[in-house]
Amino acid sequence: MARFGLLPVCAIVLCVLAQLSAQANDDNTFAVFRQKRYYFSDSFKLNWFKAMEYCRTRGMFLLSVRNPQEREAVIEYLGSTGYTKTHKGLWAWMSANDLGEEGEFYWSTTGERVTYPNWSETEPNDFKIDDCTNEDCAILEYWSEGGANYNYTFNDRSCMREFHFICETLLD
Ligand SMILES: [Ca+2]
Numbered sequence: 001m002a003r004f005g006l007l008p009v010c011a012i013v014l015c016v017l018a019q020l021s022a023q024a025n026d027d028n029t030f031a032v033f034r035q036k037r038y039y040f041s042d043s044f045k046l047n048w049f050k051a052m053e054y055c056r057t058r059g060m061f062l063l064s065v066r067n068p069q070e071r072e073a074v075i076e077y078l079g080s081t082g083y084t085k086t087h088k089g090l091w092a093w094m095s096a097n098d099l100g101e102e103g104e105f106y107w108s109t110t111g112e113r114v115t116y117p118n119w120s121e122t123e124p125n126d127f128k129i130d131d132c133t134n135e136d137c138a139i140l141e142y143w144s145e146g147g148a149n150y151n152y153t154f155n156d157r158s159c160m161r162e163f164h165f166i167c168e169t170l171l172d
């Protein structure tokens with residue numbers, strides 16, 4: 001029984017591997033910086049939940065920017081994609097959110113509290129979208145004419161809005 005069952009399993013594994021390999025070959029925004037691998041969804045947008053899921057399907061995690069060194073690595077990586085040469089701004093989901101407790105932001109990828117004070121001016125503001133929706137998920141934002149304020153800084157946005165996003169691998 002086990003012997004006959006093995007063949008279909010092998011076929012499925014090969015099929016999955018082939019698909020993963022095809023996905024990897026399609027990437028033009030996949031790179032390694034300071035020992036972390038990054039992926040930037042430059043061609044499509046998802047809501048925060050879908051972005052989390054998408055990163056996991058690639059064996060990666062939604063981005064965490066826990067200190068100035070990680071911010072520098074992300075800026076270096078994004079520079080390498082060429083995206084900011086052709087776009088004036090960049091808005092990308094990170095894993096930070098205050099879904100669990102309003103006003104208390106955590107990196108859902110690592111479980112750590114957000115202690116790096118890299119928020120844009122007046123953020124996070126939990127802006128009220130409608131009766132049921134405030135802002136509970138955070139993006140990394142850049143605006144070429146924003147000066148120091150939108151310089152790869154953080155902003156809470158509505159989790160259901162669709163933005164580009166960045167995935168990363170975690171260091172051991
Ligand atoms: Ca909030």
Ligand SMILES: [Ca+2]
Pocket residue numbers: 123124125126127135155156157
């Ligand atoms: Ca906000």
